[in-house]
Amino acid sequence: MTKRRTFLKQLAVVGVGSKALLSSGSIKAAVESADASRVKDWPQMSYKVLGRTGFNASRLVYGCGAALSRKRADRTLNQAFDHGVNVYDVGTSRYYGDAQKNLADFASGHKDDVFLITKDFVDLDRDDDPSAEETKQAADQWIARLDKCLTELKVEHVDAYYIMGANNPNLIDREEFYNAFLSAKEAGKVSFFGFSSHDRAEQLLLKASDTGWYDLAMIAITPGGWYDWESKDLLKNTPDLKGLQPVLKKARDAGIGLVGMKAARILASRWFGGREQAKMFDNLYSEELMKMNLSTFQRSYGYVLAHGVDVINADIQSFDILEENYVAAASVSRLA
Numbered sequence: 001m002t003k004r005r006t007f008l009k010q011l012a013v014v015g016v017g018s019k020a021l022l023s024s025g026s027i028k029a030a031v032e033s034a035d036a037s038r039v040k041d042w043p044q045m046s047y048k049v050l051g052r053t054g055f056n057a058s059r060l061v062y063g064c065g066a067a068l069s070r071k072r073a074d075r076t077l078n079q080a081f082d083h084g085v086n087v088y089d090v091g092t093s094r095y096y097g098d099a100q101k102n103l104a105d106f107a108s109g110h111k112d113d114v115f116l117i118t119k120d121f122v123d124l125d126r127d128d129d130p131s132a133e134e135t136k137q138a139a140d141q142w143i144a145r146l147d148k149c150l151t152e153l154k155v156e157h158v159d160a161y162y163i164m165g166a167n168n169p170n171l172i173d174r175e176e177f178y179n180a181f182l183s184a185k186e187a188g189k190v191s192f193f194g195f196s197s198h199d200r201a202e203q204l205l206l207k208a209s210d211t212g213w214y215d216l217a218m219i220a221i222t223p224g225g226w227y228d229w230e231s232k233d234l235l236k237n238t239p240d241l242k243g244l245q246p247v248l249k250k251a252r253d254a255g256i257g258l259v260g261m262k263a264a265r266i267l268a269s270r271w272f273g274g275r276e277q278a279k280m281f282d283n284l285y286s287e288e289l290m291k292m293n294l295s296t297f298q299r300s301y302g303y304v305l306a307h308g309v310d311v312i313n314a315d316i317q318s319f320d321i322l323e324e325n326y327v328a329a330a331s332v333s334r335l336a
Contacts, residue, residue, distance in 0.1 A: 178193065264301060
């Protein structure tokens with residue numbers, strides 16, 4: 001059914017694009033015409049206030065890191081913005097290449113209309129337990145790299161700055177990092193403090209909740225529970241998403257806006273092993289959800305949004321991926 005629907009959509013797009021190409025002689029005009037024929041049927045985006053930031057965020061976050069690491073994607077960025085996507089996440093050139101530079105024109109042009117997030121690593125290992133002096137040095141280095149992020153993005157301020165890959169529970173409650181953030185906030189460079197992690201997410205989230213410092217947390221979570229970066233599978237012995245509700249509630253009660261990521265990454269890798277492997281979460285879904293005209297990946301995104309996270313970060317590397325993820329996020333009100 002999904003393949004047939006995609007094929008029919010492509011036929012329609014080819015028809016519209018061909019007419020535009022013949023009339024204008026412009027490939028760009030043909031592509032834009034084809035896009036317009038598709039987006040006119042998109043549902044309205046849904047929104048949720050992102051923790052104590054107070055920002056009314058689109059349920060879909062445009063993940064710009066890997067997607068823009070090698071090239072610009074202005075057409076897709078603008079289609080997302082024009083249809084209500086108002087949160088954009090990127091990160092350091094130490095990991096994402098030219099992503100910030102490739103986002104810069106869009107970011108600077110829409111700085112008053114979007115919630116912009118960037119992030120950088122702390123140069124300590126996942127099991128380090130550094131002294132106060134070593135921690136302060138690492139925190140100072142982390143916050144100093146915000147300046148490079150701002151320069152590459154052609155902005156003077158971002159809405160949020162994360163500790164990227166904050167997979168060390170020994171560091172998440174160190175005052176040195178919070179004080180470093182506060183210094184940048186006082187200087188007008190950033191408004192909100194957060195972290196992201198594919199690893200040890202539950203430990204990090206619980207400790208972060210206790211501090212009262214964090215405004216945002218981006219965590220790797222699926223319908224089946226925590227995602228494990230090392231195995232590229234579910235974390236061993238993880239409860240499913242419904243079983244994780246007490247942890248997520250504690251974070252929400254602490255004012256932390258929850259950003260999900262990697263909700264469907266497992267399905268993408270299993271798809272090549274056969275359709276049955278890609279159905280690993282279907283037993284968690286309601287009969288109503290299973291009857292909806294959604295792809296395997298859309299169900300995963302929608303379910304995570306409906307059961308615990310405020311917004312979902314998707315690595316949007318093409319217009320097709322934007323469309324699939326957009327529809328899932330916009331349909332979340334029907335997925336609870």
